[in-house]
Amino acid sequence: EAQVTQNPRYLITVTGKKLTVTCSQNMNHEYMSWYRQDPGLGLRQIYYSMNVEVTDKGDVPEGYKVSRKEKRNFPLILESPSPNQTSLYFCASSYGLGSYEQYFGPGTRLTVT
Protein backbone atom coordinates (compact mmCIF):
# COMPACT_ATOMS: atom_id res chain seq x y z
CA GLU A 1 0.00 0.00 0.00
CA ALA A 2 1.32 3.41 -1.02
CA GLN A 3 1.71 5.51 2.07
CA VAL A 4 3.59 8.03 4.14
CA THR A 5 4.30 6.89 7.68
CA GLN A 6 5.29 8.96 10.67
CA ASN A 7 6.52 7.93 14.07
CA PRO A 8 5.67 8.50 16.79
CA ARG A 9 2.04 9.49 16.37
CA TYR A 10 1.89 11.09 19.79
CA LEU A 11 4.72 12.43 21.91
CA ILE A 12 4.88 14.32 25.18
CA THR A 13 8.31 15.60 26.10
CA VAL A 14 10.04 18.23 28.20
CA THR A 15 11.76 21.42 27.19
CA GLY A 16 15.28 20.89 25.90
CA LYS A 17 15.16 17.13 25.35
CA LYS A 18 16.20 16.39 21.78
CA LEU A 19 13.73 14.42 19.71
CA THR A 20 13.32 13.07 16.20
CA VAL A 21 10.10 12.45 14.32
CA THR A 22 10.62 9.99 11.51
CA CYS A 23 8.92 10.13 8.12
CA SER A 24 9.10 7.48 5.44
CA GLN A 25 7.39 7.06 2.06
CA ASN A 26 7.26 3.99 -0.16
CA MET A 27 6.27 5.70 -3.42
CA ASN A 28 9.73 6.68 -4.66
CA HIS A 29 8.75 10.33 -4.39
CA GLU A 30 11.40 12.95 -4.94
CA TYR A 31 9.76 15.78 -3.03
CA MET A 32 9.16 15.63 0.73
CA SER A 33 8.20 18.29 3.23
CA TRP A 34 7.28 18.94 6.83
CA TYR A 35 4.44 21.10 8.11
CA ARG A 36 3.08 22.14 11.43
CA GLN A 37 -0.60 22.78 11.98
CA ASP A 38 -1.82 25.24 14.58
CA PRO A 39 -5.43 26.38 15.17
CA GLY A 40 -6.45 29.29 12.96
CA LEU A 41 -3.19 29.22 10.99
CA GLY A 42 -3.65 26.31 8.65
CA LEU A 43 -0.50 24.35 7.87
CA ARG A 44 2.84 26.09 7.67
CA GLN A 45 5.81 24.60 5.87
CA ILE A 46 8.88 23.99 8.01
CA TYR A 47 11.36 22.43 5.56
CA TYR A 48 11.20 20.70 2.24
CA SER A 49 13.48 18.55 0.13
CA MET A 50 13.47 18.19 -3.63
CA ASN A 51 15.83 15.23 -3.65
CA VAL A 52 18.45 13.37 -1.68
CA GLU A 53 20.87 15.72 0.07
CA VAL A 54 18.84 18.77 -1.03
CA THR A 55 16.85 20.58 1.65
CA ASP A 56 15.42 24.08 1.87
CA LYS A 57 13.78 26.21 4.51
CA GLY A 58 10.05 26.76 4.42
CA ASP A 59 8.03 29.34 6.24
CA VAL A 60 8.90 28.48 9.84
CA PRO A 61 12.25 26.65 10.02
CA GLU A 62 13.54 28.10 13.30
CA GLY A 63 14.16 25.44 15.93
CA TYR A 64 14.03 22.54 13.46
CA LYS A 65 16.50 20.51 11.45
CA VAL A 66 16.00 17.94 8.73
CA SER A 67 18.12 15.57 6.69
CA ARG A 68 17.58 13.63 3.47
CA LYS A 69 20.20 10.92 3.26
CA GLU A 70 17.89 8.47 1.52
CA LYS A 71 15.05 9.12 -0.87
CA ARG A 72 12.42 7.46 1.28
CA ASN A 73 13.23 9.05 4.65
CA PHE A 74 12.97 12.65 5.82
CA PRO A 75 13.30 12.93 9.62
CA LEU A 76 12.44 16.08 11.53
CA ILE A 77 14.78 16.90 14.39
CA LEU A 78 14.10 19.21 17.31
CA GLU A 79 17.46 19.75 19.00
CA SER A 80 16.07 21.65 21.97
CA PRO A 81 12.27 21.63 21.93
CA SER A 82 10.37 24.50 23.49
CA PRO A 83 6.68 24.81 24.45
CA ASN A 84 5.95 26.94 21.37
CA GLN A 85 6.76 23.89 19.25
CA THR A 86 3.74 22.10 20.68
CA SER A 87 1.76 21.37 17.53
CA LEU A 88 0.46 18.80 15.09
CA TYR A 89 3.15 17.87 12.55
CA PHE A 90 2.60 16.45 9.10
CA CYS A 91 5.08 14.94 6.70
CA ALA A 92 4.16 14.91 3.02
CA SER A 93 5.62 13.67 -0.24
CA SER A 94 4.94 14.01 -3.96
CA TYR A 95 6.43 12.84 -7.28
CA GLY A 96 7.69 16.30 -7.93
CA LEU A 97 6.59 19.86 -8.19
CA GLY A 98 4.00 21.60 -10.34
CA SER A 99 0.66 19.89 -10.41
CA TYR A 100 1.55 16.85 -8.35
CA GLU A 101 -0.52 16.56 -5.22
CA GLN A 102 1.13 15.79 -1.92
CA TYR A 103 0.45 12.64 0.04
CA PHE A 104 0.32 13.29 3.74
CA GLY A 105 1.29 11.16 6.69
CA PRO A 106 -1.17 10.65 9.55
CA GLY A 107 0.34 13.40 11.68
CA THR A 108 2.33 13.52 14.91
CA ARG A 109 0.90 15.36 17.87
CA LEU A 110 3.75 16.80 19.90
CA THR A 111 3.41 18.37 23.33
CA VAL A 112 6.41 20.09 24.91
CA THR A 113 6.02 20.92 28.60
Next chain:
Amino acid sequence: AQKITQTQPGMFVQEKEAVTLDCTYDTSDQSYGLFWYKQPSSGEMIFLIYQGSYDEQNATEGRYSLNFQKARKSANLVISASQLGDSAMYFCVGRDNNNDMRFGAGTRLTVKP
Protein backbone atom coordinates in the same frame (compact mmCIF):
# COMPACT_ATOMS: atom_id res chain seq x y z
CA ALA B 1 5.66 36.22 -0.92
CA GLN B 2 2.36 34.66 -1.75
CA LYS B 3 -0.70 34.82 0.45
CA ILE B 4 -3.79 32.61 0.56
CA THR B 5 -6.96 33.94 2.12
CA GLN B 6 -9.99 31.92 3.15
CA THR B 7 -12.50 34.35 4.59
CA GLN B 8 -15.08 31.82 5.84
CA PRO B 9 -14.03 30.22 9.14
CA GLY B 10 -17.20 28.14 9.12
CA MET B 11 -19.94 27.24 6.66
CA PHE B 12 -23.17 25.30 6.92
CA VAL B 13 -24.97 23.58 4.06
CA GLN B 14 -28.04 21.41 3.83
CA GLU B 15 -27.48 17.85 2.66
CA LYS B 16 -27.84 17.47 -1.14
CA GLU B 17 -27.32 21.18 -1.76
CA ALA B 18 -24.26 22.78 -3.37
CA VAL B 19 -21.80 24.91 -1.45
CA THR B 20 -18.98 27.24 -2.46
CA LEU B 21 -15.88 27.67 -0.32
CA ASP B 22 -13.99 30.86 -1.05
CA CYS B 23 -10.27 31.25 -1.65
CA THR B 24 -8.28 34.19 -2.92
CA TYR B 25 -4.59 34.21 -3.65
CA ASP B 26 -2.08 36.99 -3.86
CA THR B 27 1.08 36.40 -5.82
CA SER B 28 3.11 38.17 -8.47
CA ASP B 29 4.08 34.88 -10.13
CA GLN B 30 2.69 34.31 -13.60
CA SER B 31 2.76 30.57 -13.17
CA TYR B 32 0.97 29.36 -10.11
CA GLY B 33 -0.75 26.25 -8.79
CA LEU B 34 -3.76 25.94 -6.50
CA PHE B 35 -4.84 22.87 -4.57
CA TRP B 36 -7.72 22.04 -2.29
CA TYR B 37 -7.38 19.55 0.54
CA LYS B 38 -9.95 18.11 2.93
CA GLN B 39 -9.21 17.31 6.55
CA PRO B 40 -11.92 15.25 8.30
CA SER B 41 -12.13 15.08 12.07
CA SER B 42 -9.89 12.00 11.95
CA GLY B 43 -7.06 14.34 10.98
CA GLU B 44 -5.73 13.01 7.67
CA MET B 45 -5.19 15.34 4.72
CA ILE B 46 -6.97 14.32 1.53
CA PHE B 47 -6.20 15.85 -1.86
CA LEU B 48 -9.32 16.97 -3.74
CA ILE B 49 -8.47 19.02 -6.81
CA TYR B 50 -5.78 21.03 -8.58
CA GLN B 51 -5.84 24.06 -10.88
CA GLY B 52 -2.87 25.53 -12.71
CA SER B 53 -2.86 29.22 -13.50
CA TYR B 54 -2.41 28.46 -17.21
CA ASP B 55 -5.19 25.89 -17.35
CA GLU B 56 -7.96 27.25 -19.53
CA GLN B 57 -10.70 25.01 -18.22
CA ASN B 58 -11.88 24.97 -14.64
CA ALA B 59 -10.82 21.75 -12.94
CA THR B 60 -13.45 19.17 -11.99
CA GLU B 61 -13.17 15.95 -10.01
CA GLY B 62 -16.46 14.18 -9.42
CA ARG B 63 -18.59 16.40 -7.16
CA TYR B 64 -15.76 18.89 -6.76
CA SER B 65 -15.12 21.73 -9.15
CA LEU B 66 -12.88 24.73 -8.97
CA ASN B 67 -14.26 28.11 -9.99
CA PHE B 68 -11.02 29.76 -11.07
CA GLN B 69 -11.18 33.47 -11.87
CA LYS B 70 -7.71 34.71 -12.69
CA ALA B 71 -8.64 38.39 -12.90
CA ARG B 72 -10.09 38.23 -9.40
CA LYS B 73 -7.34 35.94 -8.16
CA SER B 74 -9.91 33.59 -6.77
CA ALA B 75 -10.04 29.79 -6.76
CA ASN B 76 -13.28 28.82 -5.09
CA LEU B 77 -14.16 25.20 -4.42
CA VAL B 78 -17.67 24.12 -5.33
CA ILE B 79 -19.05 20.94 -3.82
CA SER B 80 -22.24 19.74 -5.47
CA ALA B 81 -24.87 17.53 -3.84
CA SER B 82 -23.35 17.76 -0.35
CA GLN B 83 -23.15 14.61 1.71
CA LEU B 84 -22.82 14.20 5.47
CA GLY B 85 -19.32 12.84 4.89
CA ASP B 86 -18.30 16.18 3.41
CA SER B 87 -18.29 17.71 6.90
CA ALA B 88 -14.63 18.57 7.40
CA MET B 89 -12.03 21.30 7.33
CA TYR B 90 -11.09 22.46 3.82
CA PHE B 91 -7.80 24.09 2.94
CA CYS B 92 -6.88 26.10 -0.12
CA VAL B 93 -3.17 25.79 -0.92
CA GLY B 94 -0.98 27.76 -3.31
CA ARG B 95 2.33 26.75 -4.85
CA ASP B 96 4.49 29.48 -6.35
CA ASN B 97 7.54 29.46 -8.60
CA ASN B 98 9.83 29.13 -5.61
CA ASN B 99 8.05 25.90 -4.60
CA ASP B 100 6.70 27.64 -1.54
CA MET B 101 3.52 25.87 -0.43
CA ARG B 102 1.14 28.20 1.36
CA PHE B 103 -2.01 27.07 3.14
CA GLY B 104 -5.02 29.20 3.90
CA ALA B 105 -6.41 29.18 7.43
CA GLY B 106 -9.15 26.77 6.39
CA THR B 107 -12.95 26.65 6.31
CA ARG B 108 -14.89 24.27 8.50
CA LEU B 109 -17.86 22.90 6.56
CA THR B 110 -20.79 21.32 8.36
CA VAL B 111 -23.39 19.44 6.33
CA LYS B 112 -26.80 19.35 7.98
CA PRO B 113 -29.12 16.36 7.47
